[in-house]
Amino acid sequence: MIKEKIRKIYFYRRSLWSMSVKQLKAKYAGSFLGYFWVIINPLLMMLVITFVFTAIFKTEVKDFALFVLVGILPWMFFSGALSEATLSLSAQKNILHQFSLPKEILPLSSVLAYFLNFLMSWCIIFPFFVFRNPQVIFLAPWIMGVLLLTYFFTCGMALLFSVVSIHFRDLEHLLGILFMFWFWVTPVFYSIGMVPEGLRWAFSFNPMSVFVICYRDLIFEAQMPDLTTFLVVVSWTFCSLFIGLAVSTRFDASALKRI
Numbered sequence: 267m268i269k270e271k272i273r274k275i276y277f278y279r280r281s282l283w284s285m286s287v288k289q290l291k292a293k294y295a296g297s298f299l300g301y302f303w304v305i306i307n308p309l310l311m312m313l314v315i316t317f318v319f320t321a322i323f324k325t326e327v328k329d330f331a332l333f334v335l336v337g338i339l340p341w342m343f344f345s346g347a348l349s350e351a352t353l354s355l356s357a358q359k360n361i362l363h364q365f366s367l368p369k370e371i372l373p374l375s376s377v378l379a380y381f382l383n384f385l386m387s388w389c390i391i392f393p394f395f396v397f398r399n400p401q402v403i404f405l406a407p408w409i410m411g412v413l414l415l416t417y418f419f420t421c422g423m424a425l426l427f428s429v430v431s432i433h434f435r436d437l438e439h440l441l442g443i444l445f446m447f448w449f450w451v452t453p454v455f456y457s458i459g460m461v462p463e464g465l466r467w468a469f470s471f472n473p474m475s476v477f478v479i480c481y482r483d484l485i486f487e488a489q490m491p492d493l494t495t496f497l498v499v500v501s502w503t504f505c506s507l508f509i510g511l512a513v514s515t516r517f518d519a520s521a522l523k524r525i
Contacts, residue, residue, distance in 0.1 A: 268511045286378035304386045315455045336486045337454035337478045345445045347380035351424035352431045373428040402488040415503045422506030425514045473502040
């Protein structure tokens, strides 16, 4: 069943791509700064966090602005894509009624649109890290691998959340609280080494923690991530995809009736 679902999604890949590009263009349509918002949003968030933790809390992390930026970009992609994908089925239900498309195309198109936005952000910011430490250029294949793992992990979560939101409407109102809590327990503006040793085990249950650690090792530290950390990232990705596809397949008929 899952293989058939994947085959069906692949069959509609052109529709998935065109819908994603359309969403990306609509996101900045009519905006004076247009695609510059790709970089402005993470930079503004980085500046606020950097000010608070350098001017007020006096953090001693070297190049703290870049340290924060490495964590902010994947977090903003994940939280933004998942927020929009969760509500995609109810928000765009007319598309399913007008066209013969798998319902998974809607949340997946939201994720892909955000991923394209994510890639554009890195294209602009990555040269700063290369200038800071040229060694990072040799890790580019590994960085691309982690980018793709982040994308597929988010796809799995999007499929899961989009189906759950149909059966549990309160999820729409809980998303803000969920992401606020999730943000603070993800090492975006602190390293895992700053966490008390007795609490570090809890961070292994937060998939975004290991993703951010991978990004920080590869891009900020210009070194290969720990093998265990990388394997955990791969495991989270496959678990997310399997659960998302399984839930989406299992509740296919009942979900469509509720839209």
